[in-house]
Amino acid sequence: MSPPVSQVVVVGGTHGNEMSGVCLAKHWLQDPSELRRKSFTADILLANPIAVERCVRYIDRDLNRSFSHELLSASASESDSYEVKRAREIYQKYGPKQSSLNFVIDLHNTTSNMGTTILLFKGDNFALHLANYLKTKCVDPSFPCHILLIDIPEQGHVHLQSMGKHSISLELGPQPQGVVRTDVLARMKVLVNSSLDFLDLFNQGTEFPSFEAEVHQVLHKADFPRGADGEIQAFIHSELQDKDYLPLKPGDPIFQRLNGDDILYNGEKLIYPVFINESAYYEKKVAFIATEKKHCFVPALKLQN
Amino acid sequence: MSPPVSQVVVVGGTHGNEMSGVCLAKHWLQDPSELRRKSFTADILLANPIAVERCVRYIDRDLNRSFSHELLSASASESDSYEVKRAREIYQKYGPKQSSLNFVIDLHNTTSNMGTTILLFKGDNFALHLANYLKTKCVDPSFPCHILLIDIPEQGHVHLQSMGKHSISLELGPQPQGVVRTDVLARMKVLVNSSLDFLDLFNQGTEFPSFEAEVHQVLHKADFPRGADGEIQAFIHSELQDKDYLPLKPGDPIFQRLNGDDILYNGEKLIYPVFINESAYYEKKVAFIATEKKHCFVPALKLQN
Ligand SMILES: [Zn+2]
Numbered sequence: 087m088s089p090p091v092s093q094v095v096v097v098g099g100t101h102g103n104e105m106s107g108v109c110l111a112k113h114w115l116q117d118p119s120e121l122r123r124k125s126f127t128a129d130i131l132l133a134n135p136i137a138v139e140r141c142v143r144y145i146d147r148d149l150n151r152s153f154s155h156e157l158l159s160a161s162a163s164e165s166d167s168y169e170v171k172r173a174r175e176i177y178q179k180y181g182p183k184q185s186s187l188n189f190v191i192d193l194h195n196t197t198s199n200m201g202t203t204i205l206l207f208k209g210d211n212f213a214l215h216l217a218n219y220l221k222t223k224c225v226d227p228s229f230p231c232h233i234l235l236i237d238i239p240e241q242g243h244v245h246l247q248s249m250g251k252h253s254i255s256l257e258l259g260p261q262p263q264g265v266v267r268t269d270v271l272a273r274m275k276v277l278v279n280s281s282l283d284f285l286d287l288f289n290q291g292t293e294f295p296s297f298e299a300e301v302h303q304v305l306h307k308a309d310f311p312r313g314a315d316g317e318i319q320a321f322i323h324s325e326l327q328d329k330d331y332l333p334l335k336p337g338d339p340i341f342q343r344l345n346g347d348d349i350l351y352n353g354e355k356l357i358y359p360v361f362i363n364e365s366a367y368y369e370k371k372v373a374f375i376a377t378e379k380k381h382c383f384v385p386a387l388k389l390q391n
Numbered sequence: 392m393s394p395p396v397s398q399v400v401v402v403g404g405t406h407g408n409e410m411s412g413v414c415l416a417k418h419w420l421q422d423p424s425e426l427r428r429k430s431f432t433a434d435i436l437l438a439n440p441i442a443v444e445r446c447v448r449y450i451d452r453d454l455n456r457s458f459s460h461e462l463l464s465a466s467a468s469e470s471d472s473y474e475v476k477r478a479r480e481i482y483q484k485y486g487p488k489q490s491s492l493n494f495v496i497d498l499h500n501t502t503s504n505m506g507t508t509i510l511l512f513k514g515d516n517f518a519l520h521l522a523n524y525l526k527t528k529c530v531d532p533s534f535p536c537h538i539l540l541i542d543i544p545e546q547g548h549v550h551l552q553s554m555g556k557h558s559i560s561l562e563l564g565p566q567p568q569g570v571v572r573t574d575v576l577a578r579m580k581v582l583v584n585s586s587l588d589f590l591d592l593f594n595q596g597t598e599f600p601s602f603e604a605e606v607h608q609v610l611h612k613a614d615f616p617r618g619a620d621g622e623i624q625a626f627i628h629s630e631l632q633d634k635d636y637l638p639l640k641p642g643d644p645i646f647q648r649l650n651g652d653d654i655l656y657n658g659e660k661l662i663y664p665v666f667i668n669e670s671a672y673y674e675k676k677v678a679f680i681a682t683e684k685k686h687c688f689v690p691a692l693k694l695q696n
């Protein structure tokens with residue numbers, strides 16, 4: 087049982103070189119008619135306009151790691167980075183998590199072969215219902231839907247989407263940074279429109295029955311093999327490349343050296359890697375993110391006025 | 392008839408986020424043994440080390456457009472951009488075109504589906520022989536070989552490779568910026584090694600017979616449709632995406648608007664687009680480069696001491 091959704095924010099350009107969200111945000115800022123529903127009109131936000139202008143991920147620091155309680159609550163200073171200033175501006179407008187129900191939809195691309203990834207925080211059953219709706223209504227074999235669950239306590243949240251009472255990020259790929267692929271763009275447009283349809287149906291009293299969700303829950307991050315100088319010594323193995331969400335067994339090749347030598351996965355249990363070879367994660371020392379596949383029961387959802 | 396090749400320079404990191412060349416240059420700087428042949432040892436150059444460190448294409452301006460006669464011969468000034476200073480340093484070491492024969496191999500990646508593209512200047516029959524050798528010796532259906540010919544008078548040359556008496560650039564793709572795909576990396580390594588083999592065979596007196604080359608010669612650049620404000624209004628059509636080197640007929644779709652409307656190719660003759668949706672060319676106002684397919688006769692090549 088939930089109160090009605092009073093505010094919906096669609097965010098593009100949180101990363102300035104992830105072009106599907108950048109294009110859609112610019113388009114909807116000029117003509118927001120597509121974002122109107124019976125029970126609300128979604129707000130549209132271009133989150134990092136200077137990064138968008140320069141077509142880079144960020145200017146000083148990753149905006150999508152700048153929504154920590156610590157950064158948002160610290161007193162402002164001249165020397166604050168551009169993204170910290172921007173995070174505070176955005177949070178003042180759309181956060182803090184209000185008693186009224188707001189929903190944040192943050193639009194991203196990845197260079198990894200992750201199809202339609204719906205990223206949400208563990209425990210957000212409202213967002214799981216939305217994800218389930220997208221999985222059912224927006225079937226497209228070119229961009230299969232996956233639900234990726236982040237399980238960290240709320241006080242550890244740093245993503246832009248965490249300012250919403252409920253939220254999802256859409257991660258569509260593969261798409262190189264700075265490139266618009268029209269198939270990815272069209273897919274993102276459909277997903278946002280269907281998300282708004284779901285929220286409107288909810289506001290109008292539609293009951294969404296309970297269901298069992300198949301999710302991938304983040305286990306840990308895996309770095310590239312590096313030398314003492316920090317230089318990467320082996321890269322994603324061609325047998326792992328593009329295999330996001332597929333099972334990786336102990337003994338399977340994961341990295342390859344320039345001399346052709348393989349490095350095998352020496353973990354003890356089967357994992358499902360995602361964000362394999364994501365361009366933006368080299369600097370974060372992440373070659374891929376290990377997940378486990380889980381099933382979780384999601385209770386029915388219905389408006390309570 | 393040609394004198395022996397006295398100097399070979401293999402260049403990586405001319406663009407700091409094109410990772411195949413960056414990786415190979417770093418690797419060979421540490422261990423150049425693979426670059427030794429009977430008649431020479433190739434030099435290895437990391438062309439734009441600061442751009443490589445920051446994983447960006449360039450710092451101030453495109454290094455691969457900074458080798459113009461005008462820039463190289465102008466008197467140095469404090470206010471010169473980093474890349475102009477760097478171009479002069481490189482040119483002092485490896486240019487100007489000496490009477491002795493030097494060969495430049497410049498390593499690039501593209502986000503476009505261009506397989507193995509061997510880029511060379513019209514009239515460089517020596518480079519055409521090398522390209523033909525690679526086409527014959529390095530068959531790999533995943534990265535089919537294409538010869539891309541630039542037909543501009545020598546005084547108009549601005550590319551790094553133009554400092555060589557003879558030269559090729561290797562453009563391998565698709566690969567996102569900042570990403571190492573091991574299949575692309577392995578392919579680049581094979582191509583450089585075979586290029587050195589060819590140059591060594593030539594120096595040892597091997598005669599390379601005449602042949603007819605199939606080449607794609609650059610016709611013109613095509614920009615995206617833009618509004619009065621300069622904003623792009625339509626992107627590469629999904630039917631054109633990834634179709635580099637395939638024929639495009641008058642009436643075929645080339646761009647698509649966000650509302651789904653198609654924009655058709657209204658030229659009068661069949662063209663072969665390349666660099667379709669290359670990430671780095673958005674800022675250069677290039678959506679693709681139109682080429683024509685030609686055949687040219689290349690006379691036999693043999694050493695003359
Ligand atoms: Zn992103």
Ligand SMILES: [Zn+2]
Nearest residue numbers: 406409499500
């Ligand atoms: Zn390049």
